[in-house]
Amino acid sequence: MIIKQSEQIMREVGKVLMGKDEVIEKVLMAIYASGHILLEDTPGVGKTTLALGFSKALGMEYRRIQFTPDTMPSDITGYTVPEQGGGEALYRPGAVHANLFLGDEINRTSPKTQSALLEAMEEGNVTVDGTTYLLPKPFICIATQNPAGMAGTQPLPESQLDRFMVRLSIGYPSTEDQIRILDEKRSQNVMDEVQAVVTRDMVLEIQNYLSTIRMTRDILRYITVLCERTREDKSVELGVSPRGIIALSRMARAKALLGERDYVVPEDVRAVFQDVCAHRVILKPQAKMEGQTAAEILENIMKSVKVPAMTGKKR
Numbered sequence: 120m121i122i123k124q125s126e127q128i129m130r131e132v133g134k135v136l137m138g139k140d141e142v143i144e145k146v147l148m149a150i151y152a153s154g155h156i157l158l159e160d161t162p163g164v165g166k167t168t169l170a171l172g173f174s175k176a177l178g179m180e181y182r183r184i185q186f187t188p189d190t191m192p193s194d195i196t197g198y199t200v201p202e203q204g205g206g207e208a209l210y211r212p213g214a215v216h217a218n219l220f221l222g223d224e225i226n227r228t229s230p231k232t233q234s235a236l237l238e239a240m241e242e243g244n245v246t247v248d249g250t251t252y253l254l255p256k257p258f259i260c261i262a263t264q265n266p267a268g269m270a271g272t273q274p275l276p277e278s279q280l281d282r283f284m285v286r287l288s289i290g291y292p293s294t295e296d297q298i299r300i301l302d303e304k305r306s307q308n309v310m311d312e313v314q315a316v317v318t319r320d321m322v323l324e325i326q327n328y329l330s331t332i333r334m335t336r337d338i339l340r341y342i343t344v345l346c347e348r349t350r351e352d353k354s355v356e357l358g359v360s361p362r363g364i365i366a367l368s369r370m371a372r373a374k375a376l377l378g379e380r381d382y383v384v385p386e387d388v389r390a391v392f393q394d395v396c397a398h399r400v401i402l403k404p405q406a407k408m409e410g411q412t413a414a415e416i417l418e419n420i421m422k423s424v425k426v427p428a429m430t431g432k433k434r
Contacts, residue, residue, distance in 0.1 A: 138296035154284025
């Protein structure tokens with residue numbers, strides 16, 4: 120049932136983001152894994168469209184905020200205002216009070232405003248004037264950012280990056296997909312065709328079910344060693360954190376789930392290793408000057424770590 124629903128969800132989102140099945144699948148995996156998604160790409164390739172398409176296909180309440188240099192933390196978390204007549208202060212919820220929150224161009228706002236998302240992403244609540252308010256469940260943050268170096272951008276702090284389960288890139292559509300996009304836009308608003316496949320409660324059930332996907336000790340060790348090697352590499356200033364190890368294990372479980380298995384194999388880990396870890400690896404200045412990239416280092420680590428053999432009963 121989960122597989123059939125997942126295929127339907129990806130089909131619905133595919134109506135508005137053509138030719139990007141792999142990205143759609145990985146976003147769905149991150150949502151199943153209760154993770155937040157960072158979409159890094161040039162403007163105009165469909166990052167916002169992807170988020171809105173998922174909100175409709177998953178039956179989620181959706182809110183979006185456009186980050187600008189003058190966006191305030193209270194725009195995200197909400198604020199309190201005095202009640203008329205001098206009564207108790209009233210809380211006005213911010214944009215983050217939704218099941219799927221889209222932070223558009225997150226790296227165009229100030230670090231102070233960016234940090235307003237930290238508590239929401241890690242704990243699923245916000246604190247305003249000393250009072251904590253729970254966010255709806257499920258809560259997923261999809262943030263978009265333009266590549267570093269574009270006008271008006273500033274890099275996200277490491278603590279913020281570490282809270283995103285994956286960093287993905289959509290990329291430009293192929294020639295044929297671009298022609299299809301132009302043809303569709305001429306006649307109708309394709310977003311209106313996206314239908315809800317599941318409900319919010321069903322998404323929560325899938326997120327809870329994910330913990331039942333089995334991982335052998337060899338797989339757990341494989342995940343841990345891969346991440347530890349990033350901390351030992353001489354070109355790396357900051358390696359993958361324990362939070363990153365947990366994220367990698369959850370994404371591997373989600374990959375196994377979509378592969379119609381109730382256990383994780385090494386290929387599940389390898390398939391998501393770059394997406395989970397590349398944005399968590401901070402290179403030393405010398406390595407950057409030499410033209411090294413996090414992707415290359417992670418690829419070399421995967422080649423150097425022995426892949427565990429999956430034999431016998433999966434348990």
